[in-house]
Amino acid sequence: MGKTAYVAFDLGAESGRAMLGVLDDGRLTLEEVHRFANIPQRLPSGLHWNLGEMWEQLVEGLRLAVVRARAVGVTIRSLGVDTWGVDYGVIGASGQLLGLPFAYRDERNLPAFEKVMARLGEARLFAATGIQFMQFNTLFQLAAQHEAEPAVLNGADRILFMPDLLHYFFSGVAVNEASVASTTQMIDPRTGAWATGLLDELGLPTQYLKEIVPAGTVLGALRADVAEATGAPAELKVIMPASHDTASAVAAAPAEEGGKTWCYLSSGTWSLMGVELDEPNLSDAARDVPFTNEGGVAGEIRFLKNISGLWLVQQCRAEYERAGNRYEYDQLAGLAAAAPGFVTLVDPDHGSFAAAGEMPTKIAAFAEATGQPKPKDVGATVRCCLESLALTYRHTLLRLERVLDQRIEVVHVVGGGGRNGLLNQMTSDATGRRVVAGPYEATAVGNVLVQAMGAGDVRDREHIRAIVRESFEPVTYEPRETGDWDGTYERYLGVLGK
Incomplete structure (x- = not known):
């Protein structure tokens, strides 16, 4: 296998970065091409992610990755995004975003957490989802949002978790990736399907819970306007890593x-x-x-x-x-x-x-x-x-x-x-x-190699780990x-x- 390149966007709760990964005959090298702050903003409505700034920085990161890839003589095959879990954006019927996503430390979550736990109980909720009880889990965030503004969730076509939302911006394809969906306290871990019965019991709508896809899913081509803005090659794909x-x-x-x-x-x-x-x-x-x-x-x-x-x-x-x-x-x-x-x-x-x-x-x-x-x-x-x-x-x-x-x-x-x-x-x-x-850059490494698995350049999880052993001491x-x-x-x- 010759040289293939991938862009991993790795976003945390304080900063984000774009990494160019090059896979060459079973060895991976990584290079950071862009880093930026990613701090939630306090608005009158609560604590939100600055999604506009976040998106601008991702586009700039892709542009810089394209420049660097050309300088070292490689072509970028795909990009993928990983972030923290639980936070989400709401998408309406015409595909538009219905408001800025709340950040998981927003104060509205604690009262909702207490109400849900009192209603369902620890044993029932853990048996249904297998997830540790934390007040910012998506289930509690949805309960808080529905109480404050029921029209939003009642009118939602789907919810997209933060990496899903950014993949949607890159590709125009709206789906939920399995690993990030699993953090929400809304998945049955035995089947990998939505635990809609829990939401029904809480009086929450569920029509926005739709397709869940595995890590490595190829969403398709980069949107034409993003390719034009960044100089990215027309054949560049958007591939979901373990997001x-x-x-x-x-x-x-x-x-x-x-x-x-x-x-x-x-x-x-x-x-x-x-x-x-x-x-x-x-x-x-x-x-x-x-x-x-x-x-x-x-x-x-x-x-x-x-x-x-x-x-x-x-x-x-x-x-x-x-x-x-x-x-x-x-x-x-x-x-x-x-x-x-x-x-x-x-x-x-x-x-x-x-x-x-x-x-x-x-x-x-x-x-x-x-x-x-x-x-x-x-x-x-x-x-x-x-x-x-x-x-x-x-x-x-x-x-x-x-x-x-x-x-x-x-x-x-x-x-x-x-x-x-x-x-x-x-x-x-x-x-x-x-x-x-x-490796110390394990998140970016895993992001790149799961993209490579989706592209057919890496066989499976064991092959991923063999490449890691070959590439990092x-x-x-x-x-x-x-x-x-x-x-x-x-x-x-x-x-x-x-």
Whole structure:
């Protein structure tokens, strides 16, 4: 196979980027060609995504990718978009967008969440959807919207989740991709179909829930006006990747079929730890943790737990910068490595850490409330965050093994958090497992290679992972100091109980 090129648009809740991926004889190279801010806007009606600016930046990213592709002598075969889950746009009967999409942190969701949970109950809702209860899940957003403005959903022809909406803008084809639909709390994980009975029970209309397609679906040609504006080749196709960002990242985990049992740890602002299953796990034990059942690139279930990841460290860094002290992440890791270990522990998922701002102060307050020493400086604070996160990974891994009745031998860390070697070693020591870190650009890698699968250039999920192993050199960490971590884990469990 000769050189083929693809454009991956990877959008997060703070920024977005365009990546040019070139596949050449079974090896993939990636290059960032455009990066832009992606911040929700506060309007009188609530917190919305700035969809106009987002679209302009995607068009500019495609233009720059076309320029770069010509410079290196490759032709772009396709493009695809991945984003976060749950948020959506409403499309009317004539194909128009009915208002700006709300952002998932909008305050309207909590009252709707409480009403729906009171009506359906945890056991009923988990048995029907297999999804962890989070107030921003699409089901609760729809309940909030229908209560506030019923005419919108009553008149909707379909809803498109954020990557679906952007694919619609690129191609003119409106469908829902399976992996992002699976995050909504509106899919039956056993069948992959809409759980319309739940919406009926809540008095919500369902006529807008339409076709769900798998990752790798070819939507067709790029719209002519977009091709003209960007200089893109006429033959460029729009191909849906696994359009939920975590699904793309997990697809790029370089695990081998038939190898040691493994789990993935998608590491960034959030950490998502889990395994791939053939069938959903809807047990009471899974609900109690809680684990969630989301869709993967080939119809598999991503059985995982959401964990507050490097959020605490990111927020500490932002607070230090506001005070006039700027640190790069490798500097913070160096200070943490030099600080004494096992002094102060926190629960990274504690509600007091959820909001942005004043994170070092919040950590000190948590330490005081739990009878522990307050971290005395930057290094001690960051070490506290990293050790606590590694212990949270251990706690999650043990519960995962208990629910599955299976020992996991290897932890594959994918995503940008994998660059933190200190945390990777702590994770290996805390869990007593081998940790394999990389690729760090896993979401974009998975996006590109699922497009390539849709184009016929890659065979299947196993072929994707073989290309990843050939293209990116992972870093392996083995357990070194597990004894101290065993004792500290008991302290950590005590902190969780306070």
